[in-house]
Amino acid sequence: MPVNKRVLVIGGGVAGIQAALDCAEGGLDVVMVEKRTSIGGKMAQLDKTFPTIDCSSCILGPKMVDVSQKENITLYAASEIEAINGYIGNFSVQIRKKATYVDWEACTGCGLCMEKCPGKAPDAFNVGLGATKAINIPFPQAIPRKAAIDPKHCRQFTKGKCGVCKKLCPVSAIDFDMQDSIVTEEVGAIVVATGYDLFDHSVYGEYGAGRYPDVISGLQYERILSASGPYGGHIRRPSDGREPKDIVFIACVGSRDPSVDRPYCSGVCCMYIAKQAILTRDHLPDSNSYVFYMDIRAPGKNYDEFVRRAQEEYAVQYIRGRVGKIYPRGDRMVVQGADTLLGVQVEVEADLVVLATGVEASAGAGALAEKLRISYDQYGFYMESHPKLRPVETNTAGVYLAGACQGPKDIPASVAQGSAAASKVQALFSRDTIETNPQVALVNERTCVACGKCIEVCPFGAIRFKELRGGIQKAEVLPSVCQGCGLCNATCPPKAIQLQHSTDNQILAAVNELCA
Numbered sequence: 001m002p003v004n005k006r007v008l009v010i011g012g013g014v015a016g017i018q019a020a021l022d023c024a025e026g027g028l029d030v031v032m033v034e035k036r037t038s039i040g041g042k043m044a045q046l047d048k049t050f051p052t053i054d055c056s057s058c059i060l061g062p063k064m065v066d067v068s069q070k071e072n073i074t075l076y077a078a079s080e081i082e083a084i085n086g087y088i089g090n091f092s093v094q095i096r097k098k099a100t101y102v103d104w105e106a107c108t109g110c111g112l113c114m115e116k117c118p119g120k121a122p123d124a125f126n127v128g129l130g131a132t133k134a135i136n137i138p139f140p141q142a143i144p145r146k147a148a149i150d151p152k153h154c155r156q157f158t159k160g161k162c163g164v165c166k167k168l169c170p171v172s173a174i175d176f177d178m179q180d181s182i183v184t185e186e187v188g189a190i191v192v193a194t195g196y197d198l199f200d201h202s203v204y205g206e207y208g209a210g211r212y213p214d215v216i217s218g219l220q221y222e223r224i225l226s227a228s229g230p231y232g233g234h235i236r237r238p239s240d241g242r243e244p245k246d247i248v249f250i251a252c253v254g255s256r257d258p259s260v261d262r263p264y265c266s267g268v269c270c271m272y273i274a275k276q277a278i279l280t281r282d283h284l285p286d287s288n289s290y291v292f293y294m295d296i297r298a299p300g301k302n303y304d305e306f307v308r309r310a311q312e313e314y315a316v317q318y319i320r321g322r323v324g325k326i327y328p329r330g331d332r333m334v335v336q337g338a339d340t341l342l343g344v345q346v347e348v349e350a351d352l353v354v355l356a357t358g359v360e361a362s363a364g365a366g367a368l369a370e371k372l373r374i375s376y377d378q379y380g381f382y383m384e385s386h387p388k389l390r391p392v393e394t395n396t397a398g399v400y401l402a403g404a405c406q407g408p409k410d411i412p413a414s415v416a417q418g419s420a421a422a423s424k425v426q427a428l429f430s431r432d433t434i435e436t437n438p439q440v441a442l443v444n445e446r447t448c449v450a451c452g453k454c455i456e457v458c459p460f461g462a463i464r465f466k467e468l469r470g471g472i473q474k475a476e477v478l479p480s481v482c483q484g485c486g487l488c489n490a491t492c493p494p495k496a497i498q499l500q501h502s503t504d505n506q507i508l509a510a511v512n513e514l515c516a
Contacts, residue, residue, distance in 0.1 A: 001436060001480055003089040004188035005429045006031065008079060010368070013041025014411055015403025016193030017063050018386040018418030019425075020073055023191075026426045030073045031185045033095055037078045038142035038340055039064055041195050045125060047226035047410060048231075052304035056261050057141060057228070064143040074185075082182060083367040084371045087481040088398030089188045089434050099150035099178040102135070106173040109137060109145035111163035121153035123230070127220045129238060130230040137167050138230065147173075181245070185514060189398045189425045192372065192382060193418060194365060198256025199262065199358045207253070207355060208326045213239040215326060215401045218272060225279050236285050237352055240331070244287065244351030247280055247336045249273045250323050251293040255358030264379065265359035267408040270297050273356050274310040281314045289316045290348050292323050292337050319346060321384055326353060336427065359408040372399055373461040381407045392421045394462055399484065438483035439501050441489060445474045445498040454488035454497055463488060 009020045020030045032039070036413075042268025043049075046056035053087075067073055080093040106468060119134030126437075135147050136179030155162035156176055164173035174472045201217055202210040209215045214237050216224075228235035232262065237244055238287045242344040251273055255266040270293065277289040296318075298304045312317045321338035328334070334350045374394040375383040382405050385393040392400050400421040403414040428434070441454075442465070450473045463472045464482035475497065488497045 001407050001428060001434045003432060003434055004091075005029070006185070006187045007425050007429075008091070008093055008187040008190045009188065009193060010040070011193035011195055011405070012036070012039030012065070012067075012077070013193060013195040013403060013486075014043045015195070015405075015414040015418040016191070017060075017067055018042075018415045019193060019402050019422045020193045021066055021070070022064060022419050022422030023425055024070045024072050026422070028072065028426070028429060029051055031076070031078045031093075031095075031187060032067065032073060032187070033081060034077050034128055035080050036080070036138070037100065037146065037148045037154050038144065039067060039075070039077065039136050040139075040141075040143070042219070043411060044139065044141070045127070045226075046220060046413060047229070048279060051300075051302045053275070053278070061141050063384070064141065068143045075144065076183070077146075077150060080459050081230075081368060081371060084190070085113045087471055087478060088396075088428075091187050091190060091398065091479070093185045093190075095179045095183050095185060097183060099153065099180050099379065100146070100398055100478065101154075101174065101176055102147050102149060103173040103175055103178075104144065104165050105145045107146045108171060108173075109147065110170065110288075111137065111147075112168055113171065116168050118162065118164060119153050119155050121150045123371050124225045126230045127217065129216075129223055131226075132332050134458075149174075149328045176374065188313065189428055190399045190403055191418075191425065192368070192374070192394075192419045193402040194362050194368065194405040195360045197362045199360050201259075201355045201357045203260055204253060204355075204473045206325050207323070207353075208328075208333075209355060210332060210351075212326070212328060213237075214244075214351065215355065217274065218269070218356045221276055221354045223271075227282070233283075235280065235352075238281065240308045240353070241286060245284075246288045246290070246332075246348070247277075247290065247354065248348055248350040249277060249291045249354045249356060250335075251356045253293065253355040255356075256294060260358065262358055262379070264408070265297060267297070267372070268410050269356040269358060270307065271300070271303055271410070273354075274298075274307045274316070276354065277316040278310050281316070284427045287367045287467075289314075290335075290350070291316060291318045292335070293318060293320060295320075299413070306470060319348075321346070321364065335398055359404060362405065365405065372396060373459070374399055382403065388390070388449060390426055392417055392424055395483070397426065397481075398428065434478055437482075437484050439484040440479045440497055441477045441484070441486075441497050442500050443475045443477055444496045444498070447494050448474045449496070450474055451493060453493065457491045459485070459487065459489045471501065 009032045057289045079097045085092045114133045117133040123132040125138045137150045151157040223229040270375040321340045323337040325336045363382045402418040402421040466476040
């Protein structure tokens with residue numbers, strides 16, 4: 001079977017970027033699809049990375065630029081997967097390019113439209129801390145560096161009049177009539193690197209998140225720490241702009257908690273709390289940091305030493321126990337919890353409370369899985385073919401996983417998995433043709449009653465109806481898609497579908513021979 005030696009990478013976070021760059025370095029043509037207006041993912045929002053306290057932008061920025069400069073990488077930002085058809089070596093992918101109301105071919109990213117725009121919109125990149133313009137470039141290092149209009153907050157769309165950006169744009173790039181468009185790309189393999197979302201901490205009403213401005217998420221605090229953040233790298237309380245003296249960090253908010261259907265560990269919270277506590281003392285040497293935790297899980301290289309450094313060198317006070325309630329007292333917050341090591345109830349007054357929100361599957365993961373015909377678990381994370389022997393492969397041949405879409409993981413693991421997925425693609429494309437498994441299902445058209453049971457149970461979408469003369473329908477198996485699992489064979493009521501080389505008669509003959 002011939003192979004189309006182009007690869008689709010879905011997702012522009014660090015795992016997707018690594019997979020795309022590795023494939024491109026290997027001489028492959030890459031198509032990258034990112035739903036946001038810039039690649040970078042969650043890592044682009046971080047200030048520093050653990051355990052080395054490296055600047056996140058300094059690490060990620062050059063890779064983002066490499067993506068934009070590689071001639072064999074085609075980037076579709078502000079785009080989503082509409083439909084996927086085909087099989088390993090020959091996928092046809094429809095990509096929906098969402099209307100940004102700016103002609104990106106003409107836009108130079110000068111930023112004049114942002115300066116003059118009178119409309120305000122919540123700043124998604126800064127996680128709601130402050131506002132941005134209705135037309136904006138999400139952050140200074142964005143790739144592609146192109147403006148996009150938010151129609152929910154643009155006065156031209158909400159009130160029917162404004163057009164300041166259109167009047168001022170020096171290259172006439174503004175197009176208020178722009179519509180979504182569909183493009184089709186033909187590829188031979190797909191790498192899924194759609195990343196993760198953060199748990200909605202407002203579910204914990206007892207923590208007051210959403211009601212108290214000084215109870216914030218870990219990612220919001222990350223933006224506060226960042227020099228490119230809403231406060232220019234100065235730690236301030238969102239409520240009044242004052243420097244906090246006492247800061248409480250609460251671990252496992254949306255992790256290891258069956259009551260909110262998140263019994264799994266997110267794997268990164270213990271580490272990023274320690275990192276943020278260290279950075280807090282660097283910014284505010286006279287401040288006090290407290291960490292409420294269940295258990296410290298730091299299994300990575302130099303991770304446990306990093307947590308000990310926070311405790312011993314930076315005097316971060318770790319309290320083992322869960323927090324029961326947070327409430328205001330004057331202009332401060334009171335954190336009530338338990339110290340399970342001492343067996344006492346504790347109460348800490350804080351100026352700022354940071355909730356270490358856990359990792360969950362990205363929105364739309366299930367819908368994309370159905371288009372890809374791959375499996376996902378009860379929490380929405382994509383399932384690998386085998387957790388030890390095939391950790392980046394899926395149950396659909398030619399579709400590979402990279403990064404946190406497969407499960408919670410940190411940056412080093414995501415980068416490693418991105419490279420692993422790229423190596424699988426390069427191995428697949430090392431030959432001009434692909435040899436498929438000969439043990440596939442075969443339909444006996446004379447006994448098939450077209451009930452459709454086989455189509456319903458096939459996990460790979462390998463069976464479809466075909467129409468014969470006279471409008472008669474019969475089931476048909478696509479040999480290149482079938483994985484030979486045998487579900488259709490077991491399900492078919494008239495036994496009209498059998499596995500080649502493992503038919504009922506062949507199995508019975510083998511058994512009789514053994515028993516003879």
